[in-house]
Amino acid sequence: MLPNLIDNIMQYINMRLLHFIIFTALVFIATSCSYKQNQLLFQTKQTTATDTAQQAKPTPYRIQSQDALQIRNLQNVRYIIDDGPSSSVSSGSGSGGSGSGQTYQVEDDGTITLPVLGHVQVAGLTRPQAAKLIEDLYRKNLLKDPIIELKVTNLKVTLLGEVKSPGNIPLLKDNITLVEMIGQAGGLTTGANEKNIKIIRGKGKNQEVHIIDLSDLRSVSDPRTIMQNGDIIYVAQNKRAIRTENLQNLNTWVQPALLIINTALVIFTLTRQ
CATH class of the missing domain: 3.10.560.10 (Outer membrane lipoprotein wza domain like)
Known part of the structure; x- marks a missing residue:
């Protein structure tokens, strides 16, 4: 009678295990297959009180010390000034190659050192304000119609x-x-x-x-x-991605556990024969 009881228990365990494996496989397949995300971008909603x-x-960004400013005169893309030498202009903290303007680092005192002009205070200014200031200074001191482009590159x-x-x-x-x-x-x-x-x-x-x-x-x-x-x-x-990731994490330890259980059942069955 005892062997029959053990056989019945084993059949029940095997059946429950089979159901669990089938269920896990179906869930894994359903959540792992590729799908196209239906992202609802820019949908019109009812108007409510504005937050x-x-x-x-x-707030516009204001130039600070240690910022890197790329400056060039669009009237002459090679140099920041039209009367520059035949090689790339380099003065003080300036650097850079032909056509891309020169790069100047804002010093701790808030100034940059520009050709001809020398030290120019730019800290605290917005990018358009600094560009206009440099443009006006070059127009006053050297150039006829400069068009200054300024970028904060850092x-x-x-x-x-x-x-x-x-x-x-x-x-x-x-x-x-x-x-x-x-x-x-x-x-x-x-x-x-x-x-x-x-x-x-x-x-x-x-x-x-x-x-x-x-x-x-x-x-x-x-x-x-x-x-x-x-x-x-x-x-x-999104929620679906989180579920998929959680299921994948679950499978990393469920699959080895199922393998161990299955191996144990095979060994037990062989020893019963």
Whole structure:
């Protein structure tokens, strides 16, 4: 009677194990197959009261010490000044090659050293203000009709999470939006949650976290999405991607466990014969 009881128990265990294996396999197949993410970007929603954060205008970046400024005169793309020598101009902290302008580092006192002009105070100015100041000084002292282009080349934004090319992206012009920055990173992945995009802005006590919902059409005009130097963008995973990842983690230990159980059952069956 005891052998019959053991056989019945073993048959029951085998049946339950088979059901568990089939169920696990079906769930794994259902969640692991490739699918096209149906991201609901820029959908129109009913108008509600405007958030006070959305009313705030973005603060323009002001030049600081240690910033790197790329400056060139568009009237002559080779030099910052038309009367420059036949080789690339280099003065003080300036450097750079032909056609791309010169790069000057803002010193601790807030000045840069420019050809002919000498030390020019630029710290505290916005990029357009600094460009106009240098343009006016060259027009007054040397050039007839200079057109000065100025870029702050050390500014950047960091993209993390569910974007195709995460990393640091230079912030070379004013008023770049979150959508443009994500586009430069190759766009969202299929595992991205377009309703939960975080912009981490500022440092220390002044740090803020803004949650942006790109499924809302109004996010395009949200001033919080104007990128600022040092912003960190984090794109969270959607629920399906999280489930798939959790199931894959589960399978890393379930499959070895099933293999051990199956081996033990085979050994037990052989010893019963």
